[in-house]
Amino acid sequence: MNSIGVDVGGTKIAAGVVDADGNVLDEVRYPSAGSPEVLIENIFRAVSEVRGSSEVGGVCLAVPGLILAQENKVVFSPNLPNIEGIPLKDELEARIEAPLTVENDASAAAWGEFRFGAGSGVDHLVFITLGTGVGGGVISHGVLLRGAHGAAGELGHTTIHATGPRCACGNRGCLEALASGSAIARRANEMAAERTDSALGKLAVKRKILGEDVSRLAREGDDAAISVLEEAGTWLGVGVASFVNVFNPEVVAVGGGASEAGELILSATRREVHLRARSPSRDLVRIQSATLGPESGVLGAAALARGGDGEYVLGDGGGDRA
C-alpha cells in the first residue's frame, strides 16, 4: 500500500505519496514558518491535499531535532523551535485518520538511502548529512538504530578533536564544528584573509563568503577554495574512520547541501579513512555521495510509515541470531 512521508524542514513542509518501490506519486509543499498552530495546520493541509481520496497505510513526519520516540514528540529543535514540545501524534493522528509516527529527519533520510538509494542492497549503512549542521543515521543488520529514547544517530556530535573549536551544541571539537557547511564557510572567510590573491580572497573584499561560493570557486579551480574543501573532507574522514571501526559498514553515504562539492570533499575523506581506520573494515567500505538528494527525507519517512507492510527482512548477517 502507498504511504505518506512528510519532511518538515526549517523553511518548508514537503509531503509526498510514495509507493512500495520508492516512487513519489505526488508531492506538495507548504511553508513551515509561523506559530505552532499554523505549523500543525499546514502539516495537516499538506497531508490532506497530497492524499486526495486515495487510501494510505500510514504517515510519518520527519522533523529536525531530538525526538522522544515513546512520546512521538520533539524535545529540541534549534532549526525549527516552533515544533518543540508539541505532541504531534496526539494533535494530528485523529484528524489525519491514519497511523502517524514521528522520526528524526536525518534518521528518515538514512532510511530512504538504505531502502532506495546509496544503501539499497546492503545491510549496513552509515549516512551523514552535511548541511548547516552535521546529522546522521545508522542502519546496522538492517535495523535503524534509534537508541533507547529515539535520540541515537547524532554522528555530528562525536568529538574528533577534544581541544577543537566550539560547536553549536556547547561541546568542543565535534565533527559538526569542523566539517559542516557552516564550518566550511567560516574557514573560507579565514582563508580569504590569508590568501588575498585567490578568487576566494577577491570575493571576500565584496561580501561575506557562503558555503556554496566555496564549492563553485573550487570547481573553477581556485586553490584556496579547494584547500578549504580538502580540509573539511579530511576532518570528515577523521569522523568516518571512527564510524568505520565502530560499525564496519558496507557503505558510508554523504548527503546534504555541502555534499554537492562531491569528490572535492570525498577524496580527502577516503585518504584520511585509509590512514586512520583499521583493516579489514577500511578496505571493504565504500565511501560515496548519497544518491536521492533532497527527496531522501520524504522517501525514508514514507518507507518508515509503511510499518509492517514494508518491513525490512533481516539478511543472513543479522545480529539477532544469538
Added chain:
Amino acid sequence: MNSIGVDVGGTKIAAGVVDADGNVLDEVRYPSAGSPEVLIENIFRAVSEVRGSSEVGGVCLAVPGLILAQENKVVFSPNLPNIEGIPLKDELEARIEAPLTVENDASAAAWGEFRFGAGSGVDHLVFITLGTGVGGGVISHGVLLRGAHGAAGELGHTTIHATGPRCACGNRGCLEALASGSAIARRANEMAAERTDSALGKLAVKRKILGEDVSRLAREGDDAAISVLEEAGTWLGVGVASFVNVFNPEVVAVGGGASEAGELILSATRREVHLRARSPSRDLVRIQSATLGPESGVLGAAALARGGDGEYVLGDGGGDRA
C-alpha cells in the same frame, strides 16, 4: 540446553559449561601459549574435559582480534598471533561434534554483560573493556552489532583527539592511546618524574610503574596517582560522550583490568560526559562498572553458542519495525 563458552586469552584458555540462566556449572583452564597446533589441541581438550559426558547445544570461542564472521576465522590478533589465519571452525567443529562459532572476545563479553550483568534488563548497552588495549561491544535494540564482516565494535579505535598520541594501531589520538591500562602506566611514569615527592614519584625511583600500582596508590590517597586516573577517566569520558550521542544507550558498562580503579576513573568519566554529550541521552544513561568481571567472556560466549534456544527477543523499543 547448556552450552560451552571458551575464552581464548593471551595467556590462558578458559572453557565453561553454562546453563540458560548464566550459571557456570563447570570450568577448566589450559595455557594458550605454543604453536597453532598446540593451541587448537588445547582448545579441543578444554572443551572435551569440561563437557564430560553431558550434551551441549553449541560451543562459541571468544578470541582476541578481528574476526571475519563469514569464515569464522581470526584475521588479526596482536595479543595472540598464533591464532591468526587458522580456520578454527573447520579445524574444531567436526572433532567437537557440536555447532561451533567464533566471536571477538570483547563482543562476547559485551553479550555476557547484556544477558547476565550490567545490561540485564535493558535493550541498549555499550560495553567498554579497559585492559592493555581498549575493546568494546555494542548491543542496540537487543542486537549485538557485528557489522558487515564481523569487525564492528572497535570502540577503542575511535579518534577522540585528532593530533593526540600515536596508538598501537598506527592512528593518532585513539581512545585506546589515551585511556587504556598502557596509557595509564605511561602517563604515571611521566607524572612520577614531574612529582618526585609523591608516592608515585618515590616508587618510580625503585622500578617502572605498572597500571596496578596506580590504582593501589590512588586508593591509598596519593594525589599524583589520583590525577593520573582522573585524566584517563576524563579521556574515557570524551569517548563515552560520543557513544552516548551515537547510540543513546541505557547503560555504559566499563570492565577490564584497569576498570578495577572503579569510581577513581568513572567519576571523571561521568563529569566529562555531562559536559560533552547531549540531552536527553546524557541525562538518561547510566555509566557504571561491569559486574561479571573476568567471567563475562565465558558467559557471553556460552550465551552466543546457545543460538536459537537462547535467542533474545526484541523488546518494544526494537528498531526493526520499519
